[in-house]
Amino acid sequence: MKRRQARELALQALFQLDNHEISIEEAIGHVTEETDPFLTQVVTGVVNYKEEIDATLTDKLENWSLSRLPKIERTVLRIAVFELLYNKETPAKVVINEALEISKIFGDEKSSRFVNGVLSKYTEQ
Template sequence: MKRRIAREKAFQILFQMDINDIEPKDAIDYVLEDQKEQEIDAFLNQMVNGVTDNKQEIDSRITDNLENWTLSRLASVEKTLLRIAAFEMFYGVETPQGVAINEAVELANTYGDEKSGKFINGVLSKMIK
């Protein structure tokens, strides 16, 4: 599975977990249900488990870089994308920070509203400064 697709699947899985308060295995089964092969891609697995395992630290990092917002006020799309990108940028994934930001912005433009991409870009850019 290409990393771009794995990121999108990780977003879908983590989004399901956030809005439905379900376990990773249940969310993975739901998102990957129509795939013939249920074996999870290593990068996808790393993203889902990494965000889940480090969620508290990631959320703290995000909160420290929000202006006039709280994490609880963020839409699930933006919150999930920020978590994925922050994990990729700061938790040992071999992805350049610029790539992680660009990928999150692209997903925000696909799944969020017209302002999501700019918002994601602003918060993530602030994180690396």
């Protein structure tokens, strides 16, 4: 499974977890029958580090609260921030580009611009 597909499935699995009280394994099982280590790593990582991820996102959001974000944007951001902070094997540019592409697929026309604006703050020094 390619990483793009794993990220898209991670988005769907995390969406399941946000809406239902099920296990990580069940959420992944609802979106694919394949087992993929990267998919499992991303979903598990976002769930395990959700508080830390949300805290950093809250610091980066301007004029927004995390709870007001549409679920798609919030979940795409959580996946990307997990990769940026805890899974350093993928370059930041790639992580951000993947998040933008996924937000274009699952979000509306403004989603990718919003996601880009937030994630670009993680690369500013």
